[in-house]
Amino acid sequence: MSDRKTITPTHRYRNNDKLIGIGNAFWNMSEANGVAGIVGDLADGVFTMADGHHFVNFTVCSYLDLDTHPKVIDGAIAALRRFNVLDHCIPRTRVQTPVLLELEESLGELFGAMVISAVSTAAASTGLLPLIASGHLGNGTRPLMVFDKNAHVSLANAKPSCADESEVVTCKHHDLDYLEDMCRTYERVCYVVDGADSLGGYAPVKELADLQDKYNMLVFYDDSHSLSAYGQRGIGYVRTHAPILDQRTITVATLSKGFGAGGTAVLLDGYPQATRRLVERFAGPLGYSQKMNAAAVGAALASAEIHRTEELDQLQGRLRTNIAMFDSLLDTEQSGESYPIRLVPMSDDTVVNAAQQVFAAGFYTSPVFFPIVARGTAGLRVMLRAGQTEEQIRRLCAVLVQAGARPAAALDGPGPR
Structure with a gap:
């Protein structure tokens, strides 16, 4: 029997056992279902994968699309x-x-x-x-x-x-x-x-x-x-x-x-x-x-x-228009607010499958789960951008509703326009 010491962590400020032990299962599930670890070429706002699949990325932080300006x-x-x-x-x-x-x-x-x-x-x-x-x-x-x-x-x-x-x-x-x-x-x-x-x-x-x-x-x-x-x-x-x-x-x-x-x-x-x-x-x-x-x-x-130019005002205006368009079609806790991030609620059990369904339809929305968010608050993260088109937003929202998202109140009944 070894008399060498083992270390008991204090976990005062971080806990990798918890972080990795719980979170990695969701990451592995996401990657196994093709909604993480994606590789593709970007041209004119559309990604193309090696297998020919095309998709629009709705989870990217370049809110004004200046990274491709x-x-x-x-x-x-x-x-x-x-x-x-x-x-x-x-x-x-x-x-x-x-x-x-x-x-x-x-x-x-x-x-x-x-x-x-x-x-x-x-x-x-x-x-x-x-x-x-x-x-x-x-x-x-x-x-x-x-x-x-x-x-x-x-x-x-x-x-x-x-x-x-x-x-x-x-x-x-x-x-x-x-x-x-x-x-x-x-x-x-x-x-x-x-x-x-x-x-x-x-x-x-x-x-x-x-x-x-x-x-x-x-x-x-x-x-x-x-x-x-x-x-x-x-x-x-x-x-x-x-x-x-x-x-x-x-x-x-x-x-x-x-x-x-x-x-x-x-x-x-x-x-x-x-x-x-x-x-x-x-x-x-x-x-x-x-x-x-x-x-x-x-x-x-x-x-x-x-x-320093009017172009920034125009880009911000397009972003606000796209945010309002999304909110008119889909209900989230962030609806009506000015920031461009929306979290579409899903359960821990359905969020990866929902992301897979949306991705198959030509859109990427990232599934987020514990420890990215609190337990029981999983969802699909959507980021609105100035360069997204009205057609893209309407199509995305229709697919999200099919995947289990709640349409905006005014759309209850007939479904997304």
């Missing part, structure tokens, strides 16, 4: 020629070409903030949140780190490193009463939350601003799902509605979704330039040699220019 593609190519390098692999704190500086200046003007770029939102959050926990990004006070229960995994994964610098707790989704209790108890609190949820819905930014004003609470938002799709010049939900845009509000937002490019923008207000150096040197991945390459920067620069 000719100016964005040309911008990526032109940047490679202009800067003569793809990725100069050295930390920018030591040596850098002007490529990132040009992008950050452009985005700073667009969003009205000091912008620091990162290769991804996960990298940005991984680097920034421990600096907040230690008080080095903030007012010097170590805050209680309160993570929203539904915070994206890219945020939640920072819990262990934050716990080495401060205390970490998890609260119910948008639990304002709990937050106020913590603000009364602790000298300072930082609330970590999505500005726009990946399954639909916005953070209560105005109510959170009241707590910021009353208790000096800091809020760390990931507003990736609303950037570009929402607000004048696509500044996103948080910057459109948050009345407090100073050192108490820090926002990260990917440039890979609605912005149609790649990388991430860290938006800081009221911080001195010395903060930029602190972040670049000590915010983990932001200080590594992994950063946005010239092609991603060129695409982002081109997208930023589109954001």
